[in-house]
Amino acid sequence: MTGTTVAEVMAELAALDDPRARAVNEKHGDDHGVNLGKLRAVAKRLKTRHDLARELWATGDTAARLLALLVCRPKAFERDELDAMAREARTPKVHDWLINYVVKKSPHAEDLRVAWSADPDPVVASGGWALTTERVAKEPEGLDLAGLLDVVEAEMAGAPPRLQWAMNHCLAQIGIEHAGHRVRAVAIGERLGVLKDYPTPPNCTSPFAPTWIAEMVRRRES
Structure with a gap:
């Protein structure tokens, strides 16, 4: 070819x-x-x-x-x-x-993660948050998880849909992967209520962060 x-x-x-x-x-x-x-x-x-x-x-x-x-x-x-x-x-x-x-x-993923996360374009910023979620799960060393939760708490509710979705995924991933931040992650999700009423098919996990966190932790501990 x-x-x-x-x-x-x-x-x-x-x-x-x-x-x-x-x-x-x-x-x-x-x-x-x-x-x-x-x-x-x-x-x-x-x-x-x-x-x-x-x-x-x-x-x-x-x-x-x-x-x-x-x-x-x-x-x-x-x-x-x-x-x-x-x-x-x-x-x-x-x-x-x-x-x-x-x-x-x-090899430019980390540089772009940092640059994109604060970009004024919400679509570009959503890419930065997706890369951050990847690090939360696989390489959290050096990340300020409490600081990320601060940003999510302050900005997620008013973010445009794609950026909001990416920030919510990061919130859930922090709660799933890091027990020391789990209570706060769940509390933020409960307080903001983002995606709480998202239509979820049977046998699928809701993207509502508190539900998502609880289900993934349950699966790991069962």
């Missing part, structure tokens, strides 16, 4: 576009109609193609950008390149994949 061109890939993605899938995705803010299983099959066939990934990203097309994130080489992106991509990634799925599949694997 080394000779595959952007035009050929774009034609294939256009052929895979399903109006019904697009309608469902658009309800969640994602403007593409390609089944993600089929998209992953294309990525598997292409294998790692970093130059192609850059070209696909440059098209601005959501399906092409998702594919780019699957065939790129995460550690090959420069810090400023990732920063620009985060500011261009306006649909939820592209932003989510960029953070989870690329930035988390980058």
Whole structure:
């Protein structure tokens, strides 16, 4: 597949576009109609193609950008390149994949975490909080957990939806992973009530932080 061109890939993605899938995705803010299983099959066939990934990203097309994130080489992106991509990634799925599949694997992740967390753009800031949540769970040394709870307590209730969701995840992760901060994390969640009434399917855990914390701790202790 080394000779595959952007035009050929774009034609294939256009052929895979399903109006019904697009309608469902658009309800969640994602403007593409390609089944993600089929998209992953294309990525598997292409294998790692970093130059192609850059070209696909440059098209601005959501399906092409998702594919780019699957065939790129995460550690090959420069810090400023990732920063620009985060500011261009306006649909939820592209932003989510960029953070989870690329930035988390980058040597620039910590630098970007610090810079993004305080960014005035709430979408960019949500990426910073997602990276912080990753550290809370896997590498908490050096983090000011009490300070993070201070920020959550002061700002989460009034934050825009995607930033609020990311801050809530961090709040829950602190409560789950760090027993010494659990009581306060639960108290903050109870007081703010963020996502308390979020519709949760049967057999799924509510994103309401106190419920989420209690359930994950119960599972670990059972």
